[in-house]
Amino acid sequence: MSVIAYIESNNNRVKKTSLEAAYYAAQTAKLLGTEAIAVALGTHDAAELAALGQLGITKVLHDANARFDSFDSGAVCKAIATLAANSSVVVLSYNQNGKAIAPRVSVRMKAGLIPGATALPETNGDFVVSKNVFSGKAIAHYQIKTDKKVIAITPNSLQIVRGEGSAAVEAVSSGVSDADFVTVIKSEEKASGKIALTEAELVVSAGRGLKGPENWGMIEELANLMGAATACSRPVADVHWRPHEEHVGQTGFTIRPNLYIAVGISGAIQHLAGVNGSKTIVVVNTDPEAPFFKAADYGVVGDAFTVVPKLIESYKKFKASSH
Amino acid sequence: MKILVPVSKVPDTTSKVAFTEGNTKFATDNVTYILNPTDEWYSLVRALEIVEKEGGSVTVIHQGEADSEQFIRKALAIGANDAVRIDAAATDGYNVALNIAEYAKDKGFDLVITGKETIDYNGFQIGGMIAEMLNVPYVSLASSLEVAGGKATVSRDIEGGKEIVEVSLPCVISAQKGMAEQRIPNMKGIMSARTKPLAVVPALTETLTSIKVYDLPAAKTAVKLIDPENMDELINLLHVEAKVI
Numbered sequence: 001m002s003v004i005a006y007i008e009s010n011n012n013r014v015k016k017t018s019l020e021a022a023y024y025a026a027q028t029a030k031l032l033g034t035e036a037i038a039v040a041l042g043t044h045d046a047a048e049l050a051a052l053g054q055l056g057i058t059k060v061l062h063d064a065n066a067r068f069d070s071f072d073s074g075a076v077c078k079a080i081a082t083l084a085a086n087s088s089v090v091v092l093s094y095n096q097n098g099k100a101i102a103p104r105v106s107v108r109m110k111a112g113l114i115p116g117a118t119a120l121p122e123t124n125g126d127f128v129v130s131k132n133v134f135s136g137k138a139i140a141h142y143q144i145k146t147d148k149k150v151i152a153i154t155p156n157s158l159q160i161v162r163g164e165g166s167a168a169v170e171a172v173s174s175g176v177s178d179a180d181f182v183t184v185i186k187s188e189e190k191a192s193g194k195i196a197l198t199e200a201e202l203v204v205s206a207g208r209g210l211k212g213p214e215n216w217g218m219i220e221e222l223a224n225l226m227g228a229a230t231a232c233s234r235p236v237a238d239v240h241w242r243p244h245e246e247h248v249g250q251t252g253f254t255i256r257p258n259l260y261i262a263v264g265i266s267g268a269i270q271h272l273a274g275v276n277g278s279k280t281i282v283v284v285n286t287d288p289e290a291p292f293f294k295a296a297d298y299g300v301v302g303d304a305f306t307v308v309p310k311l312i313e314s315y316k317k318f319k320a321s322s323h
Numbered sequence: 324m325k326i327l328v329p330v331s332k333v334p335d336t337t338s339k340v341a342f343t344e345g346n347t348k349f350a351t352d353n354v355t356y357i358l359n360p361t362d363e364w365y366s367l368v369r370a371l372e373i374v375e376k377e378g379g380s381v382t383v384i385h386q387g388e389a390d391s392e393q394f395i396r397k398a399l400a401i402g403a404n405d406a407v408r409i410d411a412a413a414t415d416g417y418n419v420a421l422n423i424a425e426y427a428k429d430k431g432f433d434l435v436i437t438g439k440e441t442i443d444y445n446g447f448q449i450g451g452m453i454a455e456m457l458n459v460p461y462v463s464l465a466s467s468l469e470v471a472g473g474k475a476t477v478s479r480d481i482e483g484g485k486e487i488v489e490v491s492l493p494c495v496i497s498a499q500k501g502m503a504e505q506r507i508p509n510m511k512g513i514m515s516a517r518t519k520p521l522a523v524v525p526a527l528t529e530t531l532t533s534i535k536v537y538d539l540p541a542a543k544t545a546v547k548l549i550d551p552e553n554m555d556e557l558i559n560l561l562h563v564e565a566k567v568i
């Protein structure tokens with residue numbers, strides 16, 4: 001009873017979130033004394049798939065049917081359930097697509113789902129997986145009671161470790177027919193050249209303290225320099241100073257980057273709900289009483305309009321000296 | 324157009340999160356409950372807008388015990404036509420989806436619109452589960468929804484952007500910000516909600532998961548304050564101490 005990892009690629013590169021799923025699946029397989037097999041659907045680069053061996057995947061089942069390149073949650077679900085028929089655990093990222101696929105796979109396989117796991121399972125005795133609840137204010141340890149299990153992992157919640165190895169890539173058919181694809185994709189809009197917020201390791205975010213949309217130049221400059229994504233608080237998105245794709249918090253995106261820099265954001269509980277899983281938080285705020293400082297690792301009590309330009313200069317110096 | 328809107332009740336975000344009985348139960352004392360924001364603000368309001376334009380009805384459905392009825396009445400006050408309460412506490416996502424799908428399967432709904440997630444258990448799962456149970460298309464994380472000619476056109480979030488997709492009705496959509504603007508119930512709505520039909524139906528009991536125990540995240544260490552004149556130090560700490568750049 002192997003462990004299955006579901007793999008997605010973007011521009012022929014395996015997504016970082018899928019590398020996490022592969023590593024998680026391999027570690028879970030080790031705990032269960034079995035092997036980890038990856039499932040890849042649609043167009044992928046063969047060398048990238050083989051390289052999943054470095055994460056502990058022994059074999060990749062690849063159905064190259066190009067119809068999978070247009071996302072359809074039902075078709076992907078059917079393919080995974082078919083290819084995982086002899087497996088006990090399915091692991092996938094709880095990224096945007098994963099949120100559509102995992103619940104369906106859970107139902108189709110009658111397999112208990114952990115929607116947003118943050119740690120490897122405990123397998124001595126009951127099968128238990130932990131997950132953040134109450135928007136990160138608590139952790140719940142869920143028992144999965146079914147023989148089959150689906151674990152959807154929160155992006156950026158584990159550090160992958162690469163070793164040696166190469167996975168055997170095997171061409172398969174997942175038995176999905178044209179009739180299984182019921183979603184027609186009319187158009188796609190992607191901010192080109194920008195780093196996707198939900199996948200970003202570094203995020204620079206700003207709030208109402210910046211006074212107006214015309215002042216975001218320095219935030220974008222800092223983000224570009226660092227290779228970071230940009231984010232914002234809700235009121236800023238509500239008044240269209242920034243696009244809604246940048247809104248983080250309880251009613252926006254939940255992110256867990258390695259570094260979250262919050263400039264001119266007060267740190268309301270609804271904002272923290274979306275970012276408190278970040279590994280390191282830096283807060284820049286004129287008000288030393290701003291609640292965000294309680295959630296921060298590093299704080300700068302100061303005016304964004306002088307602090308951010310200084311930060312940009314310091315980062316430039318750092319970059320110049322480290323190359 | 325017949326639309327089903329599953330709504331959840333959740334502790335207000337400002338509620339204190341604490342546990343009792345050896346950290347196995349959420350402590351509900353002094354907790355203020357609200358309708359789950361995405362359900363109240365986005366899925367319910369968009370469903371009402373569609374019915375106002377196309378004709379039809381909006382049914383809200385909720386799984387919870389009798390003390391949930393005030394939240395169901397609030398959804399009726401905002402404008403839903405009728406309501407169903409599945410008479411059991413909600414403890415497992417699969418079980419809630421199963422009960423909603425069981426109710427919906429032979430009622431001829433054109434659309435089921437859930438919220439993207441509840442703010443207590445943050446599942447993002449019920450919509451997808453209902454879709455698979457009913458064997459209909461599912462579009463997750465939708466920030467806009469139009470229906471015409473037996474089809475739903477939806478804007479769906481993808482990494483770094485969005486895509487516009489089209490699926491046939493009946494289908495399940497999970498709603499998020501952007502789909503509609505919050506509506507505050509008016510006096511007329513509140514009065515009429517008292518007499519709108521609210522059916523109570525029994526629940527199936529099958530569950531696939533259960534919570535064994537809760538714990539709280541490790542307390543944050545106190546913030547390290549850095550002189551606003553000395554951003555070199557901040558960069559250095561991020562590099563050497565936090566190791567994030």
Ligand SMILES: Cc1cc2nc3c(=O)[nH]c(=O)nc-3n(C[C@H](O)[C@H](O)[C@H](O)COP(=O)(O)OP(=O)(O)OC[C@H]3O[C@@H](n4cnc5c(N)ncnc54)[C@H](O)[C@@H]3O)c2cc1C
Nearest residue numbers: 207208209233234249250251264265266268270271286304
């Ligand atoms: C149900 C509900 C859901 C919500 N969901 C979300 C959500 O998902 N995301 C979200 O962000 N909010 C959400 N909110 C709103 C939230 O409660 C706060 O109102 C919001 O986060 C505040 O945004 P802000 O910090 O940008 O603005 P403010 O609260 O106005 O804070 C601005 C901050 O900037 C500082 N400042 C001012 N000038 C400067 C300067 N020159 N330099 C540096 N700092 C400066 C101020 O000291 C202040 O701390 C929600 C609210 C509710 C009720």
Ligand SMILES: Nc1ncnc2c1ncn2[C@@H]1O[C@H](COP(=O)(O)O)[C@@H](O)[C@H]1O
Nearest residue numbers: 329331386437438440441446447448449
């Ligand atoms: N107890 C419940 N009763 C009815 N609908 C619910 C319930 N819990 C969750 N939902 C619906 O499912 C959506 C997603 O919730 P979840 O998957 O639990 O995060 C919510 O926004 C509601 O629309």
